[in-house]
Amino acid sequence: EQLSKVLAGSSTLLVQAELVTDLKEIIKSQTDLRGRTAEWGKALLISPDTAGAGKGPLMQDQASIINRVKALIEKLEAARDETQDESVKSRFKQAALALKPAETGAEILKEVLTTDPPVTKVLQAAVTQIDSAEVLYAVDAQDRGLVMLKASLQILSAGQSDLADFVAGLEKLLKKQRELRKEVAAEETLDAK
Numbered sequence: 001e002q003l004s005k006v007l008a009g010s011s012t013l014l015v016q017a018e019l020v021t022d023l024k025e026i027i028k029s030q031t032d033l034r035g036r037t038a039e040w041g042k043a044l045l046i047s048p049d050t051a052g053a054g055k056g057p058l059m060q061d062q063a064s065i066i067n068r069v070k071a072l073i074e075k076l077e078a079a080r081d082e083t084q085d086e087s088v089k090s091r092f093k094q095a096a097l098a099l100k101p102a103e104t105g106a107e108i109l110k111e112v113l114t115t116d117p118p119v120t121k122v123l124q125a126a127v128t129q130i131d132s133a134e135v136l137y138a139v140d141a142q143d144r145g146l147v148m149l150k151a152s153l154q155i156l157s158a159g160q161s162d163l164a165d166f167v168a169g170l171e172k173l174l175k176k177q178r179e180l181r182k183e184v185a186a187e188e189t190l191d192a193k
Helices: 002-046 048-082 086-099 107-112 119-131 135-158 163-192
Strands: none
Touching: 002 048, 002 086, 002 119, 002 135, 048 086, 048 119, 086 135, 119 135
């Protein structure tokens, strides 16, 4: 029973580590793209004719990051649904909500509360702004997207167990299993005599 619990927890641990790694890579790519967008904006002010060529790659890179974020959100929601640990399930749910805030169904609340758009829509706004050469708005949308991504990373990383702790616990279980096997073998020998 203990071993099956540990193995079930290990898959959750591995999924969580994979999600954290993916999110860190997305944040790194988005931060780089934000810097490139700002540089493109400067070039656009200096020489609008030549800087126009840089727009396409920026838009493509932003679209690529949006697709990576969508895939991450899907993984996060699948992991949330599959995990048995309630604290991990809650953490996955909160991380998903940081990227994709829930919308209220009540019409009265919709008028009073304003919910943040999903991070994918925020980043899509950056693509639209790059397309219309509104660099300040594009960088602002990218900054807002980065804040949402970093908030999700903080939530995911908060309860991340160390893999070394998992391995130590597994080694302890295996040691107990070996001791139990020796005792059973000794009892079987005794019974045979």
